[in-house]
Structures are given as C-alpha cells and as structure tokens.
Amino acid sequence: MKKKLLIAAAVLAVFGCVIAKAQFGFGAPQQQTDANGDPKGPDLEYVVRLNVQLGQAFTVGDNGKGTRTVIPITGGTFKGKDIQGEVLPGGADYQMQVDGRTEIEAIYCIRTDDGVNIHVRNCGIIKMGGQGGMYFRCAPKFEAPKDSKYAWLNESLFLCQPSFGGAGGGITLDVWRVK
Numbered sequence: 001m002k003k004k005l006l007i008a009a010a011v012l013a014v015f016g017c018v019i020a021k022a023q024f025g026f027g028a029p030q031q032q033t034d035a036n037g038d039p040k041g042p043d044l045e046y047v048v049r050l051n052v053q054l055g056q057a058f059t060v061g062d063n064g065k066g067t068r069t070v071i072p073i074t075g076g077t078f079k080g081k082d083i084q085g086e087v088l089p090g091g092a093d094y095q096m097q098v099d100g101r102t103e104i105e106a107i108y109c110i111r112t113d114d115g116v117n118i119h120v121r122n123c124g125i126i127k128m129g130g131q132g133g134m135y136f137r138c139a140p141k142f143e144a145p146k147d148s149k150y151a152w153l154n155e156s157l158f159l160c161q162p163s164f165g166g167a168g169g170g171i172t173l174d175v176w177r178v179k
C-alpha cells in the first residue's frame with residue numbers, strides 16, 4: 001500500500017511540474033542579453049495618443065497622508081493605428097502629493113469612433129527635481145468589452161509618457177504596449 005502511494009505521489013509531482021511548466025513558462029529559453037550581458041528589456045509597441053482636456057483643479061487639503069488634489073477630465077480625443085475616438089467627460093485625475101512626490105490615479109472612460117466604451121485607470125508618479133527636471137510616467141490599464149475588437153487592450157501591460165500643453169491646455173498621453 002505504501003509503495004502504491006509513493007508511486008502515485010511521484011506521478012502527481014511529475015505531472016504537476018509539467019502543468020506548471022506549460023502554464024507559467026518554467027523551462028523557457030534564457031532571456032536575451034545586451035552587449036554588456038545585462039538582460040534585454042521588453043520591446044514596446046506604440047498604441048495611441050490621447051489629448052485629454054482638463055477642468056479646474058481643486059484641493060481637498062492635507063488629510064494626514066498628503067495633499068489631495070482632484071483635476072476633472074472634461075473631454076478630449078484619441079487616435080492610434082487601430083483605435084480612435086473621444087475621451088468622455090466625467091472622469092478625474094486624483095493626485096496625492098507628499099514630500100515633492102505626486103501619486104496619480106486618473107479614472108475615466110473613452111468611446112471609440114464605432115461606439116465601444118472603454119474604462120481607463122491610469123496610475124503613475126510625478127517627481128520634481130533632479131537632473132532630468134521632472135519624472136512623469138504612468139501605467140494605464142484598459143477594460144474593454146471582451147466580445148469587442150478592442151479586447152486585446154485587456155491582455156497587455158501599457159506604459160504612458162504624459163506631456164503638458166495639449167490642445168486647450170490639457171495633457172497629452174502617449175501610450176505603448178509592452179510586448
């Protein structure tokens with residue numbers, strides 16, 4: 001009986017390793033390296049530019065964790081190779097500033113030119129100072145209907161490089177998909 005249990009446990013262990021390898025990529029080829037031998041980073045694919053219009057910012061004040069500022073999102077447009085449309089009014093950029101660092105969480109919706117609504121949650125950091133002057137990067141997360149031609153937005157990670165001075169005094173967001 002003990003021998004049968006040990007054999008069954010061994011078979012399950014081997015089978016579990018095969019499943020883990022298939023699901024999680026264990027045993028995949030070594031990551032490529034650059035000329036210095038450092039791991040090569042993932043490639044990026046440009047996806048879309050959003051021109052977001054902003055309303056008048058207001059502050060909630062210092063809540064003990066930092067100073068909360070809210071910036072309403074009032075509209076805008078977006079355009080990329082496979083996607084374009086409008087930024088819907090009603091969202092906002094919720095910012096928390098502590099010691100010269102601002103954490104951003106913008107929550108809003110966009111509507112494609114063929115009528116598909118997509119939810120966006122864009123989290124990031126602004127840090128003033130240093131040699132570069134300002135660090136400002138975000139990681140948007142999209143929620144598109146799974147039965148739409150935009151479902152691919154649900155299945156990737158994205159990076160965003162914001163810049164000021166967009167149309168109407170708003171903000172421009174250039175977005176790349178991490179391959």
